[in-house]
Amino acid sequence: MRSFAFLVNPRSGGGAAPKVVVPLARALREAGAAVEVTYTTSIDETPALVTAAVDAGTVVVAVGGDGMLSSVAGAVAERDGVLAVVPAGRGNDFARMLEIPHDTAAQARLLLAGAERRIDLLRATSGGSSSVVAGSVYAGVDARAGEIVDRSHWLPSALQYPYAAVRALATYRPLRCTLEVDGVRSEHRAATVVLANSRYYGKGMAIAPAASVSDGLLDVIVIEAASRTGLIRSLPKVYDGRHVELDEVKVLTGRRVTLWGAYAGGGAVPVGADGESLGSLPADPGDPLTVDLLPGALRVLA
Secondary structure: OOOEEEEEOOOHHHHOHHHHHHHHHHHHHHOOOOEEEEEOOOHHHHHHHHHHHHHOOOEEEEEEOHHHHHHHHHHHHHOOOEEEEEEOOOOOHHHHHOOOOOOHHHHHHHHHHOOEEEEEEEEEEEOOEEEEEOOEEEEEHHHHHHHHHHOOOOOOHHHHHHHHHHHHHHOOOOEEEEEEEOOEEEEEEEEEEEEEOOOOEOOOEOOOOOOOOOOOOEEEEEEEOOOHHHHHHHHHHHHHOHHHHOOOEEEEEEOEEEEEEEEOOOOOOEEEEOOEEEEEOOOOOOOOEEEEEEEEEEEEEO
16 A cells, blocks of 8 residues: 655645645545655755655655646656656646646545556756756746746736737747757747756647657757747647647757747847746857756656
8 A cells, every 4th residue: 555745835826735735635545555745835844855765665646736746756866766646726737738737536546556657857057057847848938928927916817827828929029049959959939938858838739749758858849939929829729739740840959958048139038847847048159048858767657
């Protein structure tokens, strides 16, 4: 019988996480499993909580959104523990990629008897600091949309991402950037650059439709600059992955990507990762944003 250490962000999904945890923990305990639940909103607390759980031989269960998952996944991978994912955020894109169920009974069955598999992660490094990312790192209009989402809590959850996408596209500026994929350099005037491990971001957008979390490769999606109207009109194509058929979209694959640049008219470009800000894109080629693929880094129940 497995035992579980739940790490829960109570703010995820507008406070939805506790409502998800209570019936699931009850179902596991009724099945005879040991369950410990810890609520935390501090990334600084994560390593110590994960270390204690892994040392005790328990499965670490990340309950929250994609940002919560990424903050936990790196710590679990570093200690070669086992992670489970319970979606309770606004986007839940990595859980979507892993096909994690949403109903309590199916989640309990997965946690109790689900198979363990190894998946890839990403490591993003910039300005002397690094972080582990599960889904994707992105620079440009999508990172701007992420900033708008964070200020759109007044909207119903279902409307936050579409609203943010349209707002960001309506006000976007192209960025001039240099991209290196496994040492091969290219120059772009782009709306966005996405370095993806997972197929999905932005609450179900299939930004990298061919991506796999176990193929040992990064999928690099470059959407070249176009008119605002053209970008808005093509937005629906992103939900089913048809955007990669457009001439403005370039798709590359590799294991290491470096990226640097700035807005065409000057100014820093925002960078995001799994719904969280990573600051600004470096403009200095001597200190670029670097994203490395970490093959098979994490054991996960999925």
